[in-house]
Amino acid sequence: DAGITQSPRHKVTETGTPVTLRCHQTENHRYMYWYRQDPGHGLRLIHYSYGVKDTDKGEVSDGYSVSRSKTEDFLLTLESATSSQTSVYFCAITGTAYGYTFGSGTRLTVV
Amino acid sequence: GENVEQHPSTLSVQEGDSAVIKCTYSDSASNYFPWYKQELGKRPQLIIDIRSNVGEKKDQRIAVTLNKTAKHFSLHITETQPEDSAVYFCAQYNNNDMRFGAGTRLTVKP
Numbered sequence: 001d002a003g004i005t006q007s008p009r010h011k012v013t014e015t016g017t018p019v020t021l022r023c024h025q026t027e028n029h030r031y032m033y034w035y036r037q038d039p040g041h042g043l044r045l046i047h048y049s050y051g052v053k054d055t056d057k058g059e060v061s062d063g064y065s066v067s068r069s070k071t072e073d074f075l076l077t078l079e080s081a082t083s084s085q086t087s088v089y090f091c092a093i094t095g096t097a098y099g100y101t102f103g104s105g106t107r108l109t110v111v
Numbered sequence: 112g113e114n115v116e117q118h119p120s121t122l123s124v125q126e127g128d129s130a131v132i133k134c135t136y137s138d139s140a141s142n143y144f145p146w147y148k149q150e151l152g153k154r155p156q157l158i159i160d161i162r163s164n165v166g167e168k169k170d171q172r173i174a175v176t177l178n179k180t181a182k183h184f185s186l187h188i189t190e191t192q193p194e195d196s197a198v199y200f201c202a203q204y205n206n207n208d209m210r211f212g213a214g215t216r217l218t219v220k221p
Contacts, residue, residue: 104153
């Protein structure tokens with residue numbers, strides 16, 4: 001497909017539990033991003049990475065952490081999930097910092 | 112970073128008519144303006160983009176115009192077809208910060 005996969009595709013979790021979402025790419029792209037999508041808000045940047053172990057915060061980073069130990073994997077962790085983190089999460093990659101390619105998304109429900 | 116305002120939030124047109132979606136940005140340093148199409152339950156996909164040194168770009172039935180002075184850019188779809196029905200997002204980019212509009216749900220009625 002587009003050289004980017006997200007897992008899991010769907011997850012239901014309880015409030016207060018930790019959750020990790022995975023983004024895997026086969027394009028060897030430098031830049032990777034995590035967005036959340038909510039009705040009326042479009043896509044909002046959570047965190048991004050510009051290389052192995054190089055990450056930075058985005059617009060809505062509170063409650064989230066990320067790690068990138070390999071070029072191909074970018075992990076998003078919710079340390080203690082809350083209902084406000086119920087959302088669809090998209091990973092994106094780009095080799096040039098332009099023209100993002102998005103993954104298929106992870107639908108997360110926190111109950 | 113600063114956000115992008117996108118209008119309208121919903122748009123319904125008859126097949127064959129044109130559709131126009133407008134976005135306004137405030138970050139004058141933004142230099143790249145892409146448009147994404149998202150079909151129901153699918154990922155956003157890039158359909159067209161424009162750099163800040165260009166005023167207009169066209170690709171078959173879709174075109175994007177950019178007015179840097181007024182800080183707005185628009186997506187134009189001509190001869191709309193039912194398969195154009197989707198949510199469209201504009202975005203502005205500056206220094207690794209891509210900000211998206213809230214989206215426009217376009218419905219093309221056969």
